[in-house]
Amino acid sequence: MGRAPCCDKNGLKKGPWTPEEDLKLVNYIQKHGPGNWRALPKNAGLQRCGKSCRLRWTNYLRPDIKRGRFSFEEEETIIQLHSILGNKWSAIAARLPGRTDNEIKNYWNTHIRKRLLRMGIDPVTHAPRLDFLDLSSILGSSLCNPTLVNLSTLLGGSQALFNPDFLRLAATLMSLKQENNNPDLLTQNFNENINNQLFSAQLPNNQFQTQLSQQGFSTEMVKQLLMQANADGLLSNMGTNFECPTNTATTTTPQNNIGIANSGLSENDFASQQPSYLHCGSNPLVGDLPENLHFQSVNDGGKKDFDFDSTLSTPLSSPTPLNSSSTYINSSSTTEDEKESYCSDFFKFEIPEGLDINEFM
DNA sequence: AAAACTATCAACCGCGTAAGT
DNA sequence: CACTTACGCGGTTGATAGTTT
Missing domain, CATH: 1.10.10.60 (Homeodomain-like)
Incomplete structure (x- = not known):
């Protein structure tokens, strides 16, 4: 009909x-x-x-339409919301007062999407693009040491390689390799990036770890990559007793208190979301981990504080990292270059204060 | 100066679906 | 329940402006 x-x-x-x-x-x-x-x-x-x-x-x-250039904050919000909602332009527009879905859609397709592509980030998945990653280098390095990686599980679990969380991790790892002529910076970057990515990757219902273990591409593999990097002298500050927490952890940042435990979301709800760049830092730009940060476990129906100190031997990063790009955040007349610079910190997005994730469900 | 190319964005098209009959 | 209608959404198009050659 x-x-x-x-x-x-x-x-x-x-x-x-x-x-x-x-x-x-x-x-x-x-x-x-x-x-x-x-x-x-x-x-x-x-x-x-x-x-x-x-x-x-x-x-x-419509009289309430805001015209003109998108501000930096608006663009940041669009990217964050898109990572959660995908091409739900009307839903995104509902959270951007004065902007229409059509306008946001156009802006995405003509500006943001292109910029993300230039940054090597897949605008659909918000994960690093495979063709931008020197995965062969990672694999080659790892495969040279058969005690580190089980080849069959690695190849058989190829899906794991496409896990966005792993790809992000790999991208950061490779970027660290490229910067290994600066040990101090490397150590700091490790603290800021690797730690955060490992833990943030576990935030949505431990999805990352679950996927990895189900595919035979275990968290251990990631650890081994890190160990390998450490053995290569890349991660001088990483202890061999580095451990990933096995609890189902959710974010309860001191800043915005977004987390499963208090968001009204079920774990399944959260797990169904695309990577949202939730991370456990107090600073949305640098993602450093405050020493008093606690994660809450919602296992067993109860809330159990999760102490990072017990699982991390690595000291937390300093609150004022090198190369901090925090200066751009207050600029409303952001240039394209500045925005692109911002996108290089793309993995450290945090759901902004006041954003009610519950509304998206 | 003009042609070619690129970027932008308003508007259209078709589909899904809620509501009504 | 089947069908119709109206609305809203997302994808796409095409006109226009701007830029480059």
């Missing part, structure tokens, strides 16, 4: 709206309010279909 046309299109005007048409539409809606779009054009004296009128109103004529 074919769908009935929204309106009789014979004789109806298409294309750009004239100021006169806009005026008619605005006047009519001011008097009668929006709605009943099918009847509206006839009543308003417009030779347009209702759909066209609705679109013109919602995307252009």
Whole structure:
């Protein structure tokens, strides 16, 4: 059964709206309010279909529409929301006052998407793109030491290689390798990036670890990669007793208190989400771990504090990391370069304060 | 100066679905 | 329950402006 046309299109005007048409539409809606779009054009004296009128109103004529360049904060919000919601433009627009879904969609496709691609980040999955990763280097390094990696599980568990969390980790690891001429920076980067990625990867219902273990590509593998890096002298500050927590941990950051335990989400709800760049830092830009940070376990129906100190031998990073890009955050007139610089910190996104994840469910 | 190319974004199209009959 | 209608959404198109060659 074919769908009935929204309106009789014979004789109806298409294309750009004239100021006169806009005026008619605005006047009519001011008097009668929006709605009943099918009847509206006839009543308003417009030779347009209702759909066209609705679109013109919602995307252009509505009085509360904010026009002009997207601010840095808006762009940040879009990226964060897109990592959670995907191409749910209307849902994203609902959280950006004054912006329409069409506008956000256009902006995504013409600006953000391209920038992410340039950064080597897949704009769909928000994970590093495979073709940008020197995975062969990782694999080659690991495979040279058969005690570190079981080849069959590695190959058989190829899905694990496509795990976004692992890819992020791999990307960071490789970037560390490229920077290994600066041990101090390396150590610091490890603290800030690897630790955070390992733990943040476990935040959504321990999804990362579960996937890895199910695919025979265990957390141990990641640890082995880190050990290998350590053996290579890359991670001079990493102790051999480095351990990943096995609890189901959720974020309860001192800053925004977002977490499963207090968000009203079930664990399954959380696990179903795409990687959202939740991380456990107090600073959304640098992602350092405050010493008093506690994770809450929601296992067994009860909340159990999870103490990082008991699982990490590595001291937490300093609160003022090198190369901090925190200066751009307050700039509303951000340049493209600055935004691109910001995207290099893309893995450290944090759900902004006041953003109610529960609304997305 | 003009052609070619690229970026932008308003508008359209078709589909899914809720609501109504 | 089947069907129709209206609405909203996401993908896509195409006109226009801006930039490069």
